[in-house]
Amino acid sequence: MSSDTEAGDDDPAGAAAASTAASTGAVESGSVQRGDASARTPIEDLPLAPYPPNLGRPALHAFRQMRDPFAFFERALTTGDVVRVNLIGTGDVYQLGHPDHTKRVLLTEREKFDKTDDFRIAFGEGLLTVEGEEWAQQRDVLQPLFARDSVMDYADGMVEQIRRRSERWADGDRIELQREMTHMTLDVLFATVLGRELALDGDRKIRAAAEHLHDWFLPTTYFLPDWVPTPARRRFRRAKATLQAEADRLLGGKAGDAPTDPTDAEDLLSLLVGLREAGIADTGMLSDERLRDQMVTMIFAGHDTTTTTLTFAFWALATHPEVRERFHEEVDRLDGPPTMADVEDLDVTDRVVTETLRLFPPVYSLPRQAATDVAFDGYRVPEGELVSLPIRHIQRDPRFFDDPERFDPGRWTAELRRELHDFAYAPFGGGPRICIGREFALLEAKLALATIGRNYELYWLGERSDEPPTSPEMTTRMESGKEFLITER
Helix, strand or coil: CCHHHHHHHCCHHHHHHHHHHHHHCCEECCEEECCCCCCEEEHHHCCECCCCHHHCCHHHHHHHHHHCHHHHHHHHHCCCCEEEEEECCCEEEEEECCHHHHHHHHHHCHHHEECCHHHHHHHCCCCCCCCHHHHHHHHHHHHHHHCHHHHHHHHHHHHHHHHHHHCCCCCCCEEEHHHHHHHHHHHHHHHHHHCCCCCCCCCHHHHHHHHHHHHHHCCCCCCCCCCCCCHHHHHHHHHHHHHHHHHHHHHHHHCCCCCCCHHHCCCHHHHHHHHHHCCCCCCCCCCHHHHHHHHHHHHHHHHHHHHHHHHHHHHHHHHCHHHHHHHHHHHHCCCCCCCHHHHHHCHHHHHHHHHHHHHCCCCCCEEEEECCCEEECCEEECCCCEEEECHHHHHCCCCCCCCCCCCCHHHCCHHHHHHCCCCCCCECECHHHCCCCHHHHHHHHHHHHHHHHHHEEEEECCCCCCCCCEEECCCEEECCCCEEEEEEC
């Protein structure tokens, strides 16, 4: 066992120093304040966080994690807000289980943490992966296009695609909802963002490629070294190449034909190409290579969040009849398919989405890498080590939510929203790098629930349980093969 491990697990003096520092809650650059304000513990003298004693030997952590990632990390964090686990190919990963930690990593001390290399390796130089000045430049170009006022213009197109697919359902159909919602959100993304309507029963190569973008991040391979050629990574590379080729085809179709007036663009890709050709935006940020990377990133991130939200929202409605009744009463008051003007009045629908994102956040954990030694609650995280922000764990923490395992949209009162810690609810992250597609995803989810809910009830055909069967891949997903029964209303 290394000296670092011994300091974290077995050093009584180190543990005492950590306990004292944690009790004061004061961490300053390079040192930790203890009981006496004049006494300082240099950060290099702090102990490392302990391995959770309830997980057994660190050498076996990876195997336990692969079996059930949710249960593994939940169990780890029952022993403290700052722990470390050991994973093959990665080494120690520090779990930071309090919203104060999330706030420091994403906002107040964000300069001390970098994004991990895995997304850059997977997706190139898109907004999701780049850092520093390059990120700021890309964000300046893209942010206005995803602001609430801009996203409102997509509402009618979203509803058109949602109706186009859902109106094919018939009374008595049994559907695998995760798959159907994946198809639906891809329909919406391609039509509104990329200006290309997918065939409802076709474009199978593109649909399969969008699904296989997840394979880089499967729990069974994610923590292995990048050079290990697993079957999942080969599927990912084929999928990426397929979508890059589609991006090149779409870009070729837009070249010379995109409107130079941004207000004339009918989709996001046309708008970006038009901005480049008009010289309104930095052409380096909008080169074909960069736009291709952005498009693959958008396909990966732009449909999966809403797929997860809708799948688990319909599961929750199906298994909570009192909430389902209030939801149907609300959408039945609509004069027709929902419009942007209706969204503000969909209060129950909004709460259903909010509560679904609390219990089943698509991104259940956010990784970062320490750019310098940093202290949390009296423990040292060394430079270069990975930290993980367990969003799902924090959003189910009884310190912040009463009866946190219960699906209760009614909990989202003005009082709770006012008093809740800023980072106790962070399904889209937080700070300057909060998900740029947040408004798009929320609008799509509300419109889809309302559109489908007016016409259908969905009944869960799986086993009755307080928790749905989940598959924690890169994002939270329902296990494959789980069906719902469609009934017309």
